[in-house]
Every structure is written in C-alpha cells, then in structure tokens.
Amino acid sequence: MTGVSTSAATLPVASTGRVHAAVKPVLWLALGLLAIEVLVMALEIRPYYLPRPSAIAANIMATPGAYLAGLWRTFLETALGFVAGSLFGVLMAVIFHRWVTLRELFFPLFVVSQTIPVIAFGAVVVLWFGNTLFAKAVISFYISFLPVTVNTLLGFSSVDPRQVQLMRSFGANDVQILRRLYLPAALPQLFVALKLASSLALVGAIVGEWFGDTTGLGVLLLQAMYNENVVGIWATIVVSACLGMGLYSLVSLAERKIVFWGGEQ
Amino acid sequence: MSAYMQSDSARQIGRGLAGALLVAAIWELSARGLNLPAYVLPSVTSILGGLVNDAASLAKAARYTAAESFAGYVIGCLVGMAAAVLVTMIPAARSVVLPLATAINSVPVVAYSPLVLLWFGMGMASKIVMVAVAVSFTIFLSTIAGLDRVDRKSVDLIRSFGAGRLAVLWRLRLPTALPLIIAGMRVSTVRSVIVAIVTEMLGAYDGLGWIIYQAVLQIDFVKVWAAIIVASSISLTFFGAISFIERRYVFWR
Amino acid sequence: APAAAQDMVDASLRLKWLTQAQFAGFYVALEKGYYKEEGINLTINPGGPNLLTENLVATGADTFGLSGGTDSVFAARDKGMPIVCIGVSHQVTPFVFVSHKDGPVQTVADFKGKKITTWFTGANHVLSAMLSKVGVDPKEADIQPQQVSVTPFVDRQVDVVTATRYNELYVINQRVGKDKLDLFVPEDSGVSFPRDTLIVSEQTAAEKPELIEKFLRASVKGWKDAFANEKEAIDIIMKISPTLDRAQQEFMLTEVKTLMTAGKASTDGLFTIDKTAVGSANDLLAQYGVISKPVDLDAAFNASFIDTIPAEERRL
C-alpha cells in the first residue's frame, strides 16, 4: 500500500509531464477544429470552399475501411521509399565526400534529376515495376533522397578539420574516420533532412499511386479530386496529414534518442 | 583568394559540364543503339532539335515558370525563417506551429491544388502560393534545427554580456544556423521549380508545366523532354546561385 | 465451360481512369468469371491523370487498353506508336458545353467574346469546329484551360464550361440545378468525337487475334450484364472503391449506357467502330494541325475482331 503510494507520488512527476505534453497539442487541435466549425457555420462558407470539420469526420467514418486500407498501403510504400532514399542519400553523400571529382562530375546531375517531374517518367516506372507497391516506393525514394545527400554533405563539412587530423594521427583509415567521426558528426544535420524526407517520401508515395492503382491515399485523393468531392478531398488530406505527422514524430523521436549531445562541440 | 575561388568554381563548372556530357552521350548511344522509340526515350539530339524548334514558346514559358518559382521561393524563405524564429523565441508556439506545418507539408502539393486554384485562380498567384508553402516548410525545418544547434556554452557567454533573446538570436543563433539555412535554401531551389511545374500541370495559362501537360496528352515526348531540360536548367542555375552565395558567406567552416 | 487452368493466358487491361462505373462492364465480366471462361486470366489496372494508356500498350506493359479516345489513338499513331484500335466505346462525343440558362450564352454563336473553359486535349478543337460552323472565329472567344473544378462556372466567373456527360455534368447538375443549364452538344453542330477506345498493340493484333476476340466477347457479355442489372454492377464497383458516391455512379452508368449505345451502336452493337465518325474526328485534328497528316484509318482502326461477334450478340 505504502509502496504503491510512494511510487505514485514519485514516479508520475515525469509521466504527468509527458502526459501533459502529449495532451496539450491534442487540446489545441480540438480547440482549433471547433473554431473552424463555428467559423464555417457562422460565415456560411460553402462546403466547396471549406467543409465543416464534422462533415469531414463523418465522411471518414462512413467508409473507415477504405481509409484504413489506403493508409496502411501508403504507409508501406512511404516507409520503403523513405528508408531506401535515406540510405541511398547517405551513401551518395559519403561517395561525394570521399571523391570530390565524382561530386563535381555528378552532383549537378543529381540536382537535375530532381527537377524532372515524376509524371515524366511515372509511366516508365509502371512499365518496369508494374502496379506494385515497389513502383510507388521507387517514386517515393526518388523524391526523398536529395535533401539527405545535401544535408549529410553539409554535416560532413562541419567537422572540425583538427578532429580529422587527430584521427589520422591515430592511423585511422578513411572508413574508420567516416564511421567514428563524420557520420556521428553529421547526425544532427542528417536528422533535419530525414524529417524533410519523411514528408517528401509520403508525397512521393501518394503521387506514385496516381499511376494506376486501386488502394492507397493517392487513389482516394484522385477520386475525390476529379469527382469534385470536396469533403472527400479534405478527408484524404486529413488522413495523409495524420500519417505525415506520425512519420515525422517517429523521426523526431529517433533524433531525440540518437542525437543526445545536441549543440555541444 | 578570390582568384583561387574563381578557378575553383571554373573547375567545378567544367566538371559539371563534363558529367552532363557524359550522361548525354550514354543517353544518346542507348537511345540510338537500342533503337528506342521516342515514346520510351527520345535521343538527346532529337530533344535538342525540339528545343530549337519550340525555342520561342519554351523561352516564354520558362520566364513564366521562373518568375513563379522565384517569387514563391522568396516568400517561402521569408515565411519559413520568420516562423522558425518565432517558434524559437516563443517556445509555446512550437507545439502548435510545428505539428501544423508538418501536417500541411505531409499532403502532396497536388492535393491542395484544386483548393488553391479555387482560392487563388489559375494565374501565377496560385503557383506562387504553392511554391511558397513547399519552400517555407523546408526552410522552417532547417532554420529551427540550425537555431537549436547553437553551443549552449556560447549562449551562456553572451548572455553574461547582458544579451537578451534578440541579441542571442542575431549574434549567435542566426550565424550558427546559417549553414543549415542555406543548405535548406539550396534544396528548396529545386523544389520550388518542380512545385511550380506540377501546379501548372493541374491548371495554368502558361508555363513549362502547362507545356509538359499538353505535350504528354499529344504524346509529344520530344517536347516533354525539351521542356524538362529547360526546367532543369532553371533549377540548376538557381541551385548554383545559392551555392555561390553559400560559399561567399559561410566561409568559416 | 471454364478453360482448364493450364490453358489460361495472362493478360491485363489498362483503363483510362480510376475504377468507376464508366468501366463497369469490364469489372462485371471479371467478377462473373467471363474472362476465365474464355481462358483469360485478366488483371484490370486503373489509369491515372498522367498515365498514357497508348504508351503502356505500345510497350507491351499491358495487353489491352481502354484509352482516351479517337484523339489519343490518332496522336499515338501520328507519333509512330504501334497500336491498333479494336473497338470504340463511346460512340458520340462524351462531353458537352454547358452554360447557365439565365446567362448571356444562349446559342453557340453567343460564345463569341465570352469566357469559356475547356480541356486543351481535343475538346478545344471540337469547340473551335463548332464555333467555325456558326461563323465565329475561335480567336474571338476567350478560351481558357479548364481546371479540375467546375466551381468557377458555378460561381459564374466562367460563362461556358466543358463537362463529360457522365461526370462533371453530374456535379454541375447537383450544384446549379439541371433545369438552370443549357447544354451544347457537338453532334448538333455536326462535329463528332468518339472516345474511350479499346486498343491493343500491333503485335498482339497480328499474333493473338483469338485472344482479342475472346477478350471482346467476355467484355461485351459483361457490359450487357451491367446494363441489364445496374444495381449489381454498381455494387461491384462500390465494393472496389467504397468511397465513391453511389448516386453519382448510378448516374454515370446511365449516361455511359447512352453513350455506348448511341449512333451506329444502336444497330451494330457495343464497341462498333463507326468509320465515318472516326473519319470526321481525323479530319478535324488534321485540320487543326494536332496531327501532322491524316492518319491511315484502316491501319489505326481494325474492326475485324469486333466483327467476329455477331451484332445481335452485341446489341442490348
């Protein structure tokens, strides 16, 4: 009994704080939604411009299965593309960092590659990978890797050269310096890019689903868009925003766990 | 010093061109060698031909798109930085602004385009808004990360000089964040052009996206690629300009 | 009797758009196993806004395609894509031009100087032809590209809007009211623009004629069932895409039925290739320079496959 009460008295100091931190945004959200609801009704904004939040919720609840299935599928595509894009992005940064000639030869082409709208080669992706989850992941990969490369390179360049020299004086080879110095030092910058890439990967997956598919948030979005189902558009926007925030939070969480040393040099 | 920098960037430009030529050569060879039809991959020479043929309309569209992306880019940068500064100065704002920004950014640009086209019309305004939204998020994230990255001990030091929040921001946080902000700006250049193009594809009066959209439907892949090459050149110039500024002003790394 | 499993041939059908009642017949045939009965293991792949069915069929990624229409078939042939049309679904122009009944536009001649939005993918040429017929220079009308939404028209920022009979028209009807609209039908101006074409690659046409015939037979059967039992057809569609608006889908199916059975199809049955209608579209596109020269109609449109199915079997 006493044991229980002490633990209840001591432990929760932290956990109430955490609960509080988790509840606060939710409260804000609820408040915001309520405000919009009232505003829309008061100003009599037509649903084609801005539907009421309750209408959007009702729309989702009418066919929750469709949204859930879409969410899951899109999540898989995004996750796959994101992981592949991040790994590739870091890999390219390492290569470009190690071989300046390669960077100068090909980095501009990386930039160029990003300026090609997906629609220009989406058909080619479908051609090669068919209507598979993989095809979407490829597009999501394509959209997300450049920020990772750019930021990782930036992280590398912020390493103190004297630190590198010290490692060299220990006889460290390039791989060791990379693993023990460059990569950890680039982590703070890398995570900025990962947050960005998580959003971009989701965008890529959704756009990827426009190249002929049957499930996914992109399909729902497209359907709603071309049927001028404004409530449907908003419903899909809300669901994908939730997915995006979820991914973002996941990356942030990992960041807080991994980059604990923050700004100290 | 400046001569050194010049020769340095001259070499970089040279190498960049060499890389482009290399890829172009491989492209040309595979397109011709494998006898690929234009609807799979048109040859580089035919694209260049298309470029020359449609030079006038492409140039006009390029100006249009460049103007949209640049305007949106500038607005986006300012908004993104301002929001990041706000969030850093008023920590309470973070729990509201950050999730909201993430939410907005998690939805593909194109999902908003019906709404934005509805709200801002088919002209430049809607493209500028879309570009600004996309750019501001990138800048926002980079800027907060940069502002947060500052060495705590240095903050302590200048606080001991009596520096208030603003002085800490101006003399310490912003310079510390500058490398990351500029990296964000660099990534955004590319995004700004592509967002402008994608939005144009969904509804516009002019611009490269508009040309691409028309050309796809007319199954004119040479034109599609010609427009893409123009778009890439815009992005690359844009990217190069920001990189140049970066090298000028972030010299201490 | 269903063919034995080992004889089954894999094939795919690429639609021009996402799953909806516009394609109900194919889904009904699939659901009811008509393709299986013909020995085809068919996959239906939806399309999308940036996916070109012609391209996917020409490259062999998909066996069959329900592509944009005569316009896209001509454009593809013009660019040298080896595709052949084996059937036309919508016998007449599936889109109309819509104005407010109480608005300034009462006749096609009124289009002059008004703000019109349309798709710059063929519809604009139909519009130009219609205007030319009544002696209006298309340059005298303010023709703008049309965005995804019809709201500008609803809000009267636009005088005339283009709408497919089976989709946008429904939305406009809902938001403005059916009685408050004037419709301008291209056929009334003597312009026809058949759309929704079934295509295969030249290679398939040459090497697997019987596969095409089997596919057509099963598809026709599916469509006849869909029109015979619309509720069941809609159920099948709604099962695949539960977020669709059922009422809209019902409307769509009705409209599609009209389009598919109009003109020559009323006598010759579904998927008939009406060479005159197709020819007029061909001339129109050539006239406006969309295609460099008139396309060889016989090479582009091959009615031999659909003709193996007797007309009475294809008629509703």
Place this chain on the structure above:
Amino acid sequence: MTQGTMALSDEGSRGAAADATGLIDRLGFSSGKVTMSTNVKLEAVEPAVTGEGEKPLIELRNVSKTFGAVKALSDLEVSIRPGELVTVVGPSGCGKSTLFNILAGLEEPDPGNVLRLKGVSSTASDLLGKVSFMPQRDLLLPWRNVIDNAILALEIEGMPRSEARRQAMEMLPEFGLAGFEAQYPNQLSGGMRQRVALMRTFLFKRDLMLLDEPFGALDALTRTMMQRWLLDVWQKHKRTVLFITHDVDEAIFLGDRVLVMTARPGRIKLEQVVDLPRPRKADIVTSPEFIALKKTLLEAIEEESMKSFQVSGH
C-alpha cells in the same frame, strides 16, 4: 608559473639581470611602437581598499549545485567586498568554474540558497549583464575575426561597431595581437585565442570581473605582462576581480584574499587574507611572509587534491 620563475631567478642568482621584471621595463622604454602605458604607472599603485566594515558587493550563503548524480558545490559561503581582488584555487574538477557560472548568472544554484548583490537578495539570473566573465574555454565565434570577437560584448551593449573596433584596435598591441586583427579563430595559436578572449572580457567594463584560468596557455613573459595589465585595470577602474588559477604563486601575488576550495563537492576550505603590501614587486615571492602563506595554501590544496583522487578511487 611566471611568479615562480621570477622568484627563482631573483634569489637563486642575483646576476640574472634579464629576468621577467627587467624585461618588462626594458620593453616599456625600448620599443617605442608598443603602448605599454601600464608599466610606468604600476609602481605608483595604491594599496587596494579592503576596509572590513564595507558592505559586500556580492554574498553567497548556502549555495549548492547538483548535476544529476554529481554534487559540484555544497553549502558554499563566500562574500566579496567591492574593489577586492580575490583569487580562487582548488583541485581540478572541484567546482570552481561552476561557482563562476553561478556568479555570472548563467546557472541557478539548487534551491535554498541565498545570493545577495549589494545587500539585495537576488537570483543568479539577475546578475546577467552585470559581470564581465571570461570562461575557461575561449568560446570564440568562428565566423568573427579577432577584432570582431573582441568587440562582441561592446556590440551587445549597443556601441557602434566602428567605435568598438577603434577601441579594440588600440588594445591589440598590448595583447601581442597586432597585425592579427583580421584573422579568424581557427588561424590562431592556443595562447592567441586566450588573449582574444581576455581582450573581449576587458573591453566589457563591469564592476565584477570573473576570470577563469585566463593565463593558462601563455608563456612566462606574456603572462607577466598580462598580470601587470590586470593589476593596472583593477586599480585604475576600481573593479572587483575574481580570478581562478592553478598557480599558487599567481594566486598570492595577485590576490587580496585567496580562497581554497575543497575537493568535489566544492566548499570554501580556507579563506586566506594576503596582507602583503601593494604594490607588490616581483621579488616579494621570496619574502618569508609569502613563503609562509604559500605553505599554508599548498598544504590545504594538496590535501584536497589528494582527496579527489581518493574519492574517485572507489
């Protein structure tokens, strides 16, 4: 170290004409290019005001500071009178820098403390901007060159840049940094960085000056010059100075009082008043009073130093 150096050469061999003090004097006259105004005045310096009855400028009672599991300070009591120059010695890791952080207003001590500034009860953060603080690590900003790093505090005060730069430029030769005004920190040697940080602190003119091992990376002569410079500034501007050092000679030579801290958790073990007359000449280090003081202090420090090794030996 410098003081030790001087002591030795002065008593061990009287003929050592070229010892540090002699050099400084030579320097003051021979090199016309160096503004060594301090030297001339040094000998005329008045004894510091150390009146016992005066109200303390700053007073700490019961100050503790805990970092997670590490208790850095525990029930520290200290009071500094205005105009005093107090030196702080103690084993490495005993909490000296932590004490300075509290006095600079950067770190709040654990609750339950009393902190009085000019008799007024305050929190640590009230001290922000009232103290010129030189941290142990130089913390130069990599994007500012020598001169701009030096004027950082002045800029924050709102002085126009050009004026601040002018002031700093004048000071450069005295810090042995002339000609280096446009260099960036990564182009400087360790000692030069320390001197830039020192300049930055001197330029920020406040009643209380906290110097955390300011002369650690300097050679003997430079160190002597900086010490003299410090004494001069202290006298002329009646500043109160707290000064951390590991050099007991330096601590006695400079200080009105020497505080010896205990091993972690840091407390004041000994408050030793240095009642040697001012101005103190270099040879004071050989006087019996000096040596007696030094003995007391060394014993105290080393006892604590040893403890910190024993404690950590667990």
Place this chain on the structure above:
Amino acid sequence: MTQGTMALSDEGSRGAAADATGLIDRLGFSSGKVTMSTNVKLEAVEPAVTGEGEKPLIELRNVSKTFGAVKALSDLEVSIRPGELVTVVGPSGCGKSTLFNILAGLEEPDPGNVLRLKGVSSTASDLLGKVSFMPQRDLLLPWRNVIDNAILALEIEGMPRSEARRQAMEMLPEFGLAGFEAQYPNQLSGGMRQRVALMRTFLFKRDLMLLDEPFGALDALTRTMMQRWLLDVWQKHKRTVLFITHDVDEAIFLGDRVLVMTARPGRIKLEQVVDLPRPRKADIVTSPEFIALKKTLLEAIEEESMKSFQVSGH
C-alpha cells in the same frame, strides 16, 4: 608550475614538510584504493639512453611552414634520438603546435624540406599512425563518454571494444577520473577534459609521443602526479617524447634537452642539453646547475617573447 612550487617550498622553508613531493609519497602509501604503482618505481628509474652516436629517430632539415601571409616556421632544423625526452618552449604563437602537427604527419611543410624517419627520407604523411599525439585543444568527441573517448585510438587500431574499455577502466583512478567513465565531455571540468585527452594519448602506444601543453589546466598535485606518470611510461616503454610547455621548470625537470624556439617565424634558437642526472628528485630545482640552466633558457625565451610583441607592434 608544480616545479616552481616545489623549489620554493624546499629552499625557502625547510620545515614545509607537506610539499608536493611529500604529498605524493604519502599518497602512494596512505591511499590503498589508488593504484599508484608509478611512485614506488620512480626512484629506481635509470638515466635515459642519450648516446650521441645513435641514429636519430626523426630528423627535420630546412622545414618551413607558411599559412597565407603568416610564416609560422622558417628553416627549422631538429633531430630527435630514440628514447629521448625533449621539451619545447617558446613564446605563444611561435609555431610550436605547427611543428607538432608536422611531426604527427598532419600538416605537410612547405616544399624543399628534408624529413627523415629512422634515416629514411619521408613525407609528413608517412608519420600518420606512427606517433601518439595529444593536441593542444582536447578535441574530445561530444557523442562519446569518457571511457569511449579514451579508447578511440585503440578502437582504430582494431582492439575489441570490451578489451579496450577494460584497459581504460583500469587507468581511470590514476587519472583522477574514476566514477566519471560514463560522463560526456560537456559534463566535465576543463582539467578533467585534458586528463581524458591525456589518457587517450597514453593508451595509444607508439615510439614517438607528442604532447602539446598536456598539463596546462591541472592543479599542482595532479600535475606532479601526471609528470611522474609520464616519466614512468617513458622509462618503462622506452618511448621518445616531445613535450611542449610554457613552464621552464617543467621543461628542465623533465627533459634530456630543451629546445627554445624563436618568435614567429619559429626556428630553433637554442638546444640546451640538460645533463642533470636521473632520476631527478623534486629538490633538484634548487641546485645551482638547474638554476643556471633556467637562467639561460629564460633569457633566451624572454628575448624572443619580447620580439613577438615588438614585431606585432608594427
């Protein structure tokens, strides 16, 4: 500083029983918890091998180094025999750290130099991995805790982490860091950081050891202990040591030879052999030989120190 301290207390007042040396001895016996194995052996140390005929371990001829407009080293000539302990002194900013960077293989000198390792002509980069180097700034990695920072070099050599950690853990008490193995650099005091960097260097066992002001931020006792530790390692493992310090006493007490560098651009001004017998006791600093050496060195350094102020006065 320490040596100065000891000198003073030893000759100024013989009654100062509790001076540094005494403390160390007391420590060695009284605190059973501290592994102070070095103390016992210290007195038994043999004089270093300094045979003149031996081939130099490393030899520099005509070495210059220019940074943009700043000439840091100019025609420097130096040769180090195997097993020597050579100390380097010179005014702040004269190029000592630059010399070390070259010897560690980190910086290539300007062209035209001769660099011979064991008689073989080499480039600076050939020296990478052959020298254990402690830089002036500690350069600890912020994401590694004390123990992992200490084992960095061992890890790079390929030693399994657990084994490396075990070795480092054993050393912690001797460096006064026991109990701090899991702390991160930003949680350490200045002196503790320096000791971690020192440990990292000691754990990386190489013939040539370069130490750049390793004891700068340490209090007297800790410094004495570290000096003894260094001498012990040097003797036992026959390592060659180069040691930068600003403390002339330390330089003489530790070194077989003391190199005095000129003001920037750095050159060797004076190579002073220290022919005091080893093992050297703490009271050696009061011997006339020591004092004479010190006088010579101080004169040389201070002449150069002054130059660097004059030069920069332009």
